[in-house]
Amino acid sequence: MKNAIVARIGEGLATLLPDVVCTAFARQLAERNPQLLLEALGPKLNRTPSLDTMPFDLAPTAPLQFEDLAGLFASTSLDHGVIAMTVRQTAYLFGLVRRMKPRKVIEIGRYKGGSTVTIAAAMAGQGEFWSIDIGEKEARLHQRAAARTFDDEIRDICNRFGLRVTLLVGDSRAIQVETGEVDLVFIDGDHSYEGVRNDFERFGTRVRVGGAVLFDDACDEAMFHTHSESVGKLLTEIVAAGSFRLVKSVNRLAHIERIR
Structure with a gap:
């Protein structure tokens, strides 16, 4: 109801204003906030990709390799594709998980399910992998009459390739x-x-010593101010407290390791 009212107000203003x-x-x-502008443009351009429409250019086999996930990414600057992270960020996340071989992983925020x-x-x-999402963003951005949710699509692709x-x-x-104690958040x-x-505090602190916490939107990219100031502020405070060290930043992604 709230979203519908806001949409009507926006349409009315757009009609009245020169x-x-x-x-x-x-x-x-x-x-x-260019992201909001892109989100508004995407549906008008019929560019609302999801896992259901993600292309597999090469016939994939289990286990999935990183090249199998190329369809997650945008092919134009007007669309973030299924995943909002850059190729470098996603490759780092994929490679880190593969190298760590974690037994327990927690994700906070999944949206369309790219990450x-x-x-x-x-x-x-x-291993065990828990993904937590409030579901609010899908309802706000995609007021579609589709019978399938993004979570339906995630379950389907995971079942298809034996992912847990x-x-x-x-x-x-x-x-x-x-x-319990986890390896990566x-x-x-x-x-x-x-x-x-x-x-x-609720989930990142569950990481074992030697484990990893990754924050998206914590750092600036080389040419642009792209990070969230609140996320960056918290990251600085966490590292200053001494229990975690900054391992690396990749575009907007920050990787910290628990050291005590």
Whole structure:
């Protein structure tokens, strides 16, 4: 109901305001938050890819290799594809998981499931993998009358290739999941300071000594200011506290290791 009201207000303003004012708004939005502009453009251009429409250019076999996941990525600058991370970030995540051979992994925030499938493919059907998502973003951005949700698509592709993941729907501030100590946590959920701090305190601190926590949108890319200031602030505080060290930043992705 709320989304429908907001949409009607937006349509009304767009009808009443002259083009020059709408153009000024669009330019300001492009400066402040280009991601929102791209999300608004995508459906108009029929570019709303999901796992159901992800191409496999080479006939894949299990276990999935990184080249099998190329269809996750955007092919134009107007679309983020199934996954919003860059190729470098995704390759780093895939390679780290494959090298660590983790027995237990937690993901906070999965949206269309690009990072979820990447992690599950790198785990190759081994270990336990919990993915937590509130489901709110799908409802807000894709008010589609589709019978299948993004989670349906994730389950299908995981079943197809023998990948293991437990998809949990709920608020990461309150959801209860017993995991014990884990090897790796990937955090890409609520980007507010309170939200990302909650995700780290509730789940990131479950990582064993020598284990990894990865934050998306924690660092700037080489040419652009692209990180979330709240995520970057928390990352600085975590490293300064002394229990974790920064291993590497790859584009917007930050990898920290628990050292005590």
